[in-house]
Amino acid sequence: MIQFPKDFVWGSATSSYQIEGGATADGRAWSIWDAHAHTPGRTNNNENGDIACDHYHRYKEDVALMAKMGLKAYRFSISWSRIQPDGQGNVNPKGIQFYSDLIDELIANNITPWVTLYHWDLPLALQTEKDGWLNPEIANYFEAYAEICYKNFGDRVKNWITLNESWVVAILGYGEGIFAPGRKSKDEPYKVGHQLLRAHGKAVQLYRNKYQQKQKGQIGITNNGDWREPLTDSKEDIDAAQRSLEFFLGWFADPIYFGDYPKVMRDRVGDRLPKFTDEDRALIKGSSDFFGLNHYTCSYASNVDPNAPISNQVYGNGGIFEDQYVALSSDPKWKLTAMKWAIVPWGCRKLLEWISDRYGNPPIYITENGCALDDVVENGKVTDTLRKEYYESYLAACSKAIDKGVNLQGYFAWSFMDNFEWALGYSKRFGMHYVDYDTLERTPKNSALWLSKAIQDNGFDFSQNDVEI
Numbered sequence: 001m002i003q004f005p006k007d008f009v010w011g012s013a014t015s016s017y018q019i020e021g022g023a024t025a026d027g028r029a030w031s032i033w034d035a036h037a038h039t040p041g042r043t044n045n046n047e048n049g050d051i052a053c054d055h056y057h058r059y060k061e062d063v064a065l066m067a068k069m070g071l072k073a074y075r076f077s078i079s080w081s082r083i084q085p086d087g088q089g090n091v092n093p094k095g096i097q098f099y100s101d102l103i104d105e106l107i108a109n110n111i112t113p114w115v116t117l118y119h120w121d122l123p124l125a126l127q128t129e130k131d132g133w134l135n136p137e138i139a140n141y142f143e144a145y146a147e148i149c150y151k152n153f154g155d156r157v158k159n160w161i162t163l164n165e166s167w168v169v170a171i172l173g174y175g176e177g178i179f180a181p182g183r184k185s186k187d188e189p190y191k192v193g194h195q196l197l198r199a200h201g202k203a204v205q206l207y208r209n210k211y212q213q214k215q216k217g218q219i220g221i222t223n224n225g226d227w228r229e230p231l232t233d234s235k236e237d238i239d240a241a242q243r244s245l246e247f248f249l250g251w252f253a254d255p256i257y258f259g260d261y262p263k264v265m266r267d268r269v270g271d272r273l274p275k276f277t278d279e280d281r282a283l284i285k286g287s288s289d290f291f292g293l294n295h296y297t298c299s300y301a302s303n304v305d306p307n308a309p310i311s312n313q314v315y316g317n318g319g320i321f322e323d324q325y326v327a328l329s330s331d332p333k334w335k336l337t338a339m340k341w342a343i344v345p346w347g348c349r350k351l352l353e354w355i356s357d358r359y360g361n362p363p364i365y366i367t368e369n370g371c372a373l374d375d376v377v378e379n380g381k382v383t384d385t386l387r388k389e390y391y392e393s394y395l396a397a398c399s400k401a402i403d404k405g406v407n408l409q410g411y412f413a414w415s416f417m418d419n420f421e422w423a424l425g426y427s428k429r430f431g432m433h434y435v436d437y438d439t440l441e442r443t444p445k446n447s448a449l450w451l452s453k454a455i456q457d458n459g460f461d462f463s464q465n466d467v468e469i
C-alpha cells in the first residue's frame, strides 16, 4: 500500500481559454489566443475556444463532478481579458462576478481553489498596442491586474500561481511560433522570458507587501520541466543532460532561487540573454513560496559536437538548439501517449530529486501531470486503462520521491476534463471526464473513478505492480 502524507493536496487542473468558452459573453474581450485560433491555419481544423467546454455557463455542473470525485483542490486560471478587457484600466464587473461565483461554489463543496493568474491568454490589446511580453512595461500591467484579483478574490483564494509555464510562452510563442502570438525568433524568447520573470516578481512583491499578512495565502510560480536522462554514461552526455535541464527549468527557476540565470546559459547565450539589474534581482530572488511543477515526460539527452552538421533529428522539445547542442531521443520500449510523449514515471522521480537537491528542498506541488489518449465512450463508459496506469505509476514515483526526502505537498491531475489543446484543438483528450463536443455532455472516465478512490484512501495498492519507478 502506498500512503501519502496526511495533508497531501489532491487536485485537478484546467485553464481558462481551454475550457470556458463564452468568448465574448458579458463583456469579455479577445485574448491573443482568440486571435491566434481565429487565424486560418494555426490550429487543428481551425478550431478555437469560442465555446470549448462551455464551462462559463456550466461551472456548477463541473464543480458538482469535482465534488463527486472527492477532489480536495481545483486549479483554474483567470482570463485576464474577462475581468479587464483592455488589459489595463476598466474592470468588467461581470467577469469578476463569474470568478467570484466559481470560487464560492468550490468552497461550498469543500474544494480549495488554486488560482493561476496567467495561463497564456494575454488581452489582445496589450499585444497589438503594447507589443505584449516584449515590452518591459508589461510587468506593471500584470501587477495592476494581479491586484484586482487579490482585492476581489483574496479573501477566499489562499493559493496563487502567477504564471503558467514561462518556457512555453517564450519558446512556443516567440521561438517556434506554434502558440500565440505566433512569432519565430532566436532572440525574442530570452527577452520575453526576462519580462515574464519581472512581471512575476512584481506581482509577488505586491502580494507580500499589501495582501499576504491579511489574506494569509501563499504565492508562487509554475514552470514546466521534463526529465533528461543521459543517453550514455560519458561525461559529455551527462553534461548534455544537465545542460538541457538548466536551459529548460533552470532558466526560470535559477533566477527565483539564486538570483540569476544558469551559468551555462550566460556562457552560451551571451549578450542575447538579458541581464538582471540589482533592482530586478532583489525583486525576483526568493519570490516563490513553493515550486510549482508541470511534468509530462522524459527524453534521453546526448551531446552534439558543435562542428558536426546539424541533422533534423537533433531538434526537439528543448529550446533553441544552437544554444545547447543537445540531441533528444527516446527508448523504443517506452509506451507513448497520443501526444507521442513517453510514459516514464522514474523520470518524474528523478526530476523531483533534481529540483530538491538544486533548490534546497523547497515545498513542491505538481500542478500538472497527465496524458492524452484516443478515448471513446462505449455504453456510457470510457475505459482509459493507460491513463489510470499513467496516474498510478507517476503517483507511485512521487511517493518514492517523498520517501527519499523530497518535500512534495500535492498533485494536480491534468486535466479535469477534455478541452481545447491549443494548436492541436480538440484532437487531443487529456481529461478525466470525457466531453462530447456536440452535446457538451461530460462522462467520468475510469481514470476519474480510480483517482477518486485513491483520494479517498490517501493512497493505493501498488504491490502487484512491476513498473519501474
Ligand code: PNW
Binding pocket: 015, 018, 164, 165, 168, 224, 294, 317, 368, 414, 421, 430
Ligand atoms: C501544458 N511542450 O502545456 C499546459 O500547461 C496545458 O495548458 C496543456 O494543455 C498541457 O500541458 C498539455 O499539453 C504544454 O511542447 C504544451 O513541451 C506543450 C509543451 C509543454 C507543455
